[in-house]
Amino acid sequence: MSVRAIVLAAGKGTRMKSARPKILHELCGRPLLWYVVRSLRAAGIGEILVVASPDLDGMLGEFGVRSVVQPEPLGTGHAVAVALQALDERPGGRVVVAYGDMPLVRDEIFRSAIASLQEEGGSALAVVTARMPFASNFGRVIRGAGGVERIVEVRDATPEELAVDELNAGIYAFDEGALREAVSSLRPDNAQGEYYLTDTIGHVVRSGRRVVPVEAGDYRHVLGINDRVELARARAEMNERICARHMRDGVTIVDPNTTYLEPELSIGRDTVIYPNTTIGRLSEIGERCTIGPNARLSNARLGDGVTVRESVVSDAKIGDGASVGPFAHVRGDAALGAGVRIGNFVEVKSSQLERDVKVAHLSYLGDACVGERANIGAGTITCNYDGRVKNRTTIGKDAFIGSNSSLVAPVTIGEGALTGASSVVTKDVPAGGRVAGNPAKPLPPKR
Ligand code: UD1
Numbered sequence: 001m002s003v004r005a006i007v008l009a010a011g012k013g014t015r016m017k018s019a020r021p022k023i024l025h026e027l028c029g030r031p032l033l034w035y036v037v038r039s040l041r042a043a044g045i046g047e048i049l050v051v052a053s054p055d056l057d058g059m060l061g062e063f064g065v066r067s068v069v070q071p072e073p074l075g076t077g078h079a080v081a082v083a084l085q086a087l088d089e090r091p092g093g094r095v096v097v098a099y100g101d102m103p104l105v106r107d108e109i110f111r112s113a114i115a116s117l118q119e120e121g122g123s124a125l126a127v128v129t130a131r132m133p134f135a136s137n138f139g140r141v142i143r144g145a146g147g148v149e150r151i152v153e154v155r156d157a158t159p160e161e162l163a164v165d166e167l168n169a170g171i172y173a174f175d176e177g178a179l180r181e182a183v184s185s186l187r188p189d190n191a192q193g194e195y196y197l198t199d200t201i202g203h204v205v206r207s208g209r210r211v212v213p214v215e216a217g218d219y220r221h222v223l224g225i226n227d228r229v230e231l232a233r234a235r236a237e238m239n240e241r242i243c244a245r246h247m248r249d250g251v252t253i254v255d256p257n258t259t260y261l262e263p264e265l266s267i268g269r270d271t272v273i274y275p276n277t278t279i280g281r282l283s284e285i286g287e288r289c290t291i292g293p294n295a296r297l298s299n300a301r302l303g304d305g306v307t308v309r310e311s312v313v314s315d316a317k318i319g320d321g322a323s324v325g326p327f328a329h330v331r332g333d334a335a336l337g338a339g340v341r342i343g344n345f346v347e348v349k350s351s352q353l354e355r356d357v358k359v360a361h362l363s364y365l366g367d368a369c370v371g372e373r374a375n376i377g378a379g380t381i382t383c384n385y386d387g388r389v390k391n392r393t394t395i396g397k398d399a400f401i402g403s404n405s406s407l408v409a410p411v412t413i414g415e416g417a418l419t420g421a422s423s424v425v426t427k428d429v430p431a432g433g434r435v436a437g438n439p440a441k442p443l444p445p446k447r
């Protein structure tokens, strides 16, 4: 049986007071729409059509879904009509309708809406409902003898209807034929002058078919996001879920309230995350790592037993047992081998450091290749930029770079070579060579 989904995302989102379309606002590092699409896919729905506003046109590429533009937001019912025109007719098919601003909806809710529609013979529609412990502007669900009779929007409701505490979550599973028929009958005869999708319910009931209510377990999961206060609340809920998942998988998170994790991370067992830590997109953390406090990682791939304290790591790969920080910055396609030690006030940019290299204090390594076990003294700077282009520095294995050396790139320091403290190295140093001074010159042989 064919199950397709229509995701409505063409509303104005005016309450966000933003130049950015609402569904592209981020929650834990991903756009709101991304979560809805993920849950639909997890519920086994592969074909997803997003109804987009004209300003979203061409901006949905990253989601891997089809989209259709609703030229004007004339209401949720009109949005579905636009979508149905773009979908080929499949008699006997099912269509799930959801809203693009509901990132907390779990796939189970979509599954149970579809299942309820199948189980209840003669039903044409399943509507997800929720009970909320506070007054809300959600549509009120009015039940009748055979199920849901209609849904009344707050602005159209009588005082008695307003008092109903069962609310329309905004998630529906339709029999496709019934949906097509009901949508074509919609009229904008209500307080907002809109085509309401919710009016399809009355139509279905009048045609003698049943509308099945499906109660959502936790009302918080079906809260849509309309303004930035709700965005912040949803972020907290989503972050709690993400942290809980990792904790159950064996990660210690000392304070989930101040640990900000992207939804798709992999983090190995017995890793400990200290407070005020953010781990962003594309990161992968091995086992037994120590991250934070006060660390920010994005696109960071860490092996096992890595320590990153009070530091920023982006676009970097860090080998087993390496340590970074406190107060270091590793970025721009940096690769640190196993056992590398990056100490305080060190920046490493677009550089490869082989195993057991030590850069313990106050240094800048940019566009450099450093061989294993080299020791980079405090205050060493690769002078990689000559005002026009970036140049490379190569340091051989077991080299010893004296404190406060300036390595003026392009330059190569050979294996096991040494630079004296405060050297300004402008010429290559051969393997085993020893230089010092400004500009650095060979030292007399050791006696
Ligand atoms: C809607 C429901 C209400 C439900 C609530 C749950 C209707 C008439 N009412 O109200 O019963 O309790 O959601 O959140 O459906 N959209 C379009 N095109 C349009 C209008 C809206 O794509 O022309 C999209 C919006 O981007 C949004 C969704 O549809 O994602 C819901 O629209 P919104 O205006 O927020 O409806 P509500 O008033 O919240």
Ligand code: MG
Pocket (backbone or CB within 6 Å): 224, 226
């Ligand atoms: Mg809404």
